[in-house]
Amino acid sequence: MKDKLQVAALENGTVIDHIPSKLVFKIVDLLGLQNQESSVTIGYNLQSKKIGKKGIIKVADKFFTDEEISRLSVVAPNVVLNIIRGYEVVEKKTVVMPDELHGIVRCPNPKCICNNEPMPTFFHAVDKEARILKCHYCEKELHV
Amino acid sequence: MPHSLVTIANLSKEKILSLLDNAARFEAQPNRRLLEGHVVATLFFEPSTRTRLSFETAVNRLAGRVIGFSDAANTSTSKGETLKDTIMMVSNYADLIVMRHHLEGAARYASEVSPVPIINAGDGANQHPSQTMLDLYSIQKTQGTLEGLDICLVGDLKYGRTVHSLIMAMRHFRPHFHFVAPPELAMPEEYKLYCRQNGISYEEHTEFDASVINNTDILYMTRVQRERFTDLMEYERVKNVYILRASMLTSTRPTMKILHPLPRVNEIANDVDACPQAYYFQQAKNGLFVREALICDCLDIQV
Ligand SMILES: [Zn+2]
Numbered sequence: 001m002k003d004k005l006q007v008a009a010l011e012n013g014t015v016i017d018h019i020p021s022k023l024v025f026k027i028v029d030l031l032g033l034q035n036q037e038s039s040v041t042i043g044y045n046l047q048s049k050k051i052g053k054k055g056i057i058k059v060a061d062k063f064f065t066d067e068e069i070s071r072l073s074v075v076a077p078n079v080v081l082n083i084i085r086g087y088e089v090v091e092k093k094t095v096v097m098p099d100e101l102h103g104i105v106r107c108p109n110p111k112c113i114c115n116n117e118p119m120p121t122f123f124h125a126v127d128k129e130a131r132i133l134k135c136h137y138c139e140k141e142l143h144v
Numbered sequence: 145m146p147h148s149l150v151t152i153a154n155l156s157k158e159k160i161l162s163l164l165d166n167a168a169r170f171e172a173q174p175n176r177r178l179l180e181g182h183v184v185a186t187l188f189f190e191p192s193t194r195t196r197l198s199f200e201t202a203v204n205r206l207a208g209r210v211i212g213f214s215d216a217a218n219t220s221t222s223k224g225e226t227l228k229d230t231i232m233m234v235s236n237y238a239d240l241i242v243m244r245h246h247l248e249g250a251a252r253y254a255s256e257v258s259p260v261p262i263i264n265a266g267d268g269a270n271q272h273p274s275q276t277m278l279d280l281y282s283i284q285k286t287q288g289t290l291e292g293l294d295i296c297l298v299g300d301l302k303y304g305r306t307v308h309s310l311i312m313a314m315r316h317f318r319p320h321f322h323f324v325a326p327p328e329l330a331m332p333e334e335y336k337l338y339c340r341q342n343g344i345s346y347e348e349h350t351e352f353d354a355s356v357i358n359n360t361d362i363l364y365m366t367r368v369q370r371e372r373f374t375d376l377m378e379y380e381r382v383k384n385v386y387i388l389r390a391s392m393l394t395s396t397r398p399t400m401k402i403l404h405p406l407p408r409v410n411e412i413a414n415d416v417d418a419c420p421q422a423y424y425f426q427q428a429k430n431g432l433f434v435r436e437a438l439i440c441d442c443l444d445i446q447v
Contacts, residue, residue: 111268113249117227137249138270139151141334 024055148255166437179208185238186212299366
């Protein structure tokens, strides 16, 4: 009983919720959680009324930056971040795609300058609903 | 403020018209000492003799000096130097950099790292703003206006960047377009969407015949290149369908002009050159005046 509580409850940290199950490990990878020092709890194939099977990631003592959250927006636009302090949810953040994405998405165009110079990629969100980005450099559109 | 020219997509109607006015001043008087004491670098990472000569002539006629290279094969780029390092090095010597590069977005990136203005003289399949401006200049000069014209685009409308840029630049002027191409080289959906979103009317044709030729103010021809076809049988079938011959020009509108970004291969027969509608050589010459105007604009020199 005590163990179960330890997994379920987080004193301080972030709970990433409403993740489509198949994206759980992609998000782990994207946020570099395999290198996280504090405890990380990963659940997937959990029942969800909203999205069928969902995943959940709890990260102790970690509060994500806006930059990290914008990374999330590319792979999983509808996840919710619960910020926990003293076992309480103090804030809920919905991931929104920012207007500009720097160094997050790779340009699929091999003839784009950003794939041929040591430089970060740069995309503009053209249509956040349809998830269409446009490369700032080669001007090609990309569906994410 | 000195500034770069990477694309015409964001130029306002007023800006385009004022640049064309300045180009007309240079046509009236091409030799003016406006660039005296200035050094312009022409960096052609990808060779293009035609475009380079036009820019270098523009600088020379404005009494500026030119440095640069015409092929990256003999430069430090071929030893692995980054574009940024080349730009930083050259910007120590030049007041303006005109660059052509085979990679898309190269000019945009250069303009972001360079302390001096950049003029994009072509970045791969992406943008070539001085070509578009000389097309606009040629259209305005021959028709007396840019407003409300019928413009017929013929040939490779799928990969031809000049026709895509021309559509975008013409959005300010209520054109009506005819897109004439084989199905393999038809205008991509994204540009047709652009037309619809910007209130530009267009018709699509696969036949290149009298009905389009006789009902247009501008006939803009492009190359149909063999390497664009996966099916060479298909190339053999269409390559002769989109050839313009003098015999097809007997009933055109009196002021109709034929444009072509050059070099042509065989899409305009030689007998067209003597027709009054032929304008492609004059069009190339107009590039000089337009480039004089663009260079002065980027350096914020009053014309
Ligand atoms: Zn790109």
